[in-house]
Amino acid sequence: MVDSITPLHAASLQGQAQCVQLLLAAGAQVDARNIDGSTPLCDACASGSIECVKLLLSHGAKVNPPLYTASPLHEACMSGSSECVRLLIDVGANLEAHDCHFGTPLHVACAREHLDCVKMLLNAGANVNAAKLHETALHHAAKVKNVDLIEMLIQFGGNIYARDNRGRKPSDYTWSSSASAKCLEHYEKTPLSLSQLCRLPNESYCHPKFCSFLEALQLQLAGEVAGTWWVLSTVDLCILWIPKEHLLCFRHWLSVLNWLRM
Numbered sequence: 001m002v003d004s005i006t007p008l009h010a011a012s013l014q015g016q017a018q019c020v021q022l023l024l025a026a027g028a029q030v031d032a033r034n035i036d037g038s039t040p041l042c043d044a045c046a047s048g049s050i051e052c053v054k055l056l057l058s059h060g061a062k063v064n065p066p067l068y069t070a071s072p073l074h075e076a077c078m079s080g081s082s083e084c085v086r087l088l089i090d091v092g093a094n095l096e097a098h099d100c101h102f103g104t105p106l107h108v109a110c111a112r113e114h115l116d117c118v119k120m121l122l123n124a125g126a127n128v129n130a131a132k133l134h135e136t137a138l139h140h141a142a143k144v145k146n147v148d149l150i151e152m153l154i155q156f157g158g159n160i161y162a163r164d165n166r167g168r169k170p171s172d173y174t175w176s177s178s179a180s181a182k183c184l185e186h187y188e189k190t191p192l193s194l195s196q197l198c199r200l201p202n203e204s205y206c207h208p209k210f211c212s213f214l215e216a217l218q219l220q221l222a223g224e225v226a227g228t229w230w231v232l233s234t235v236d237l238c239i240l241w242i243p244k245e246h247l248l249c250f251r252h253w254l255s256v257l258n259w260l261r262m
Contacts, residue, residue, distance in 0.1 A: 004034045012040040012056065015049030020056065030061045039065050045072045045088070048081035057091060064094045070108075071097040077109040078102075082116040085109075095126040103132030110140040115149060122156045129157070135164040142170035145180040154187050161188075 008028040011019035020040075024030065031039050041061040044052035053072075057063065063072060073093040076084035085105075089095070095105065102108050106126045109117040118137075122128060129136050138158040141149040150170075154160060163169055171188065174181035 004032075006032045006034070006040070008032060008040045009034055009038075009043050012049070012052050013043035013047055015044070015047035015052055017049060017051035017055060020044070020052050024055060024059045030056055030059045031065060037067050037069055039072070041065070041072045042067075042070065042075050045075035045081070045084050046079055048076075048079040048084060050081065050083040050087065053084050053087060057087070063088055063091050064097065067097075068100065070099045070102060071105070073097060073105045074099055074102055074108050077105045077114060077117050077121075078112060080109075080112060080114040080117060082114070082120060085117045085120050089120060089124045095121060095124060096130060098132075103135070104130045104137075106130060106137045107132050107135075107140055110137040110149060110153070111144065113144055113146050113149060115146075115152065118149065118152060122152070128153055129159050129162060131162075133165045134162070136162045136170070138162065138170045139164055139168075139173060142173040142180060142184065145174060145178055147179050147183050150180055150183050160184055 006028065008020065008023045008030070009032065011023060031041075033039060039061065041053065041056045041063070042065075044056055053076075065071070070078070071094065073085065073088050073095070074097065076088055093105075098104055099108075102111075104126070106118065106121050106128070107130070109121060128138075136159065138150065138153045138160065139162070141153055150158075160170055171181060171184040174184060
């Protein structure tokens with residue numbers, strides 16, 4: 001075998017479901033590794049063959065093999081196969097699997113402009129602000145200048161003020177007169193309200209107690225400009241009882257608030 005590529009790897013990469021079935025029936029190792037550490041499931045996802053993916057999973061292929069490179073979910077996002085992405089999510093694929101070159105599956109889907117895959121990942125709870133060298137999915141969307149993608153990420157809580165390792169915001173990667181630049185400029189001028197943040201599709205932000213607190217805070221800020229320091233003091237105290245999984249949304253809103261006060 002060259003580079004430890006087994007016949008099962010080759011058949012999976014070519015999307016040859018019948019060959020995959022025959023090889024598995026003959027006892028082929030379902031989680032064999034090639035020289036890069038990839039398994040046949042990674043190759044099947046790269047080919048976008050849902051039939052091969054189903055066959056491998058039914059024979060015990062690991063959906064989250066221990067890898068330092070692209071996971072099966074990364075590969076499915078690269079190929080743009082929404083069917084494969086959905087199946088992998090349903091069987092427990094790690095949404096935050098990190099590749100040193102590509103980042104998370106969400107980074108990959110955004111860089112390749114696969115909107116269906118992006119939406120599936122976000123609806124499943126992928127961290128919209130996960131960073132790769134401080135670069136978020138929104139940076140990728142800005143680089144490819146895809147307005148639909150930019151708006152989707154922002155609606156799911158994408159931080160338009162996040163800076164990468166070069167100190168650049170997503171808007172810094174757009175042309176000044178382009179539609180993507182105007183889109184980001186619009187959201188910078190009119191950031192999401194607390195009520196909108198409470199309704200973000202990510203269910204982890206929708207704890208009733210947390211939403212009630214944010215709505216009360218919004219009313220307090222709207223009605224008492226002079227009470228800023230009192231409100232911030234209250235915020236510091238309230239952080240003690242805000243569940244950890246909700247702090248990302250809360251801190252994102254505070255960063256928006258601080259920017260508005262500058």
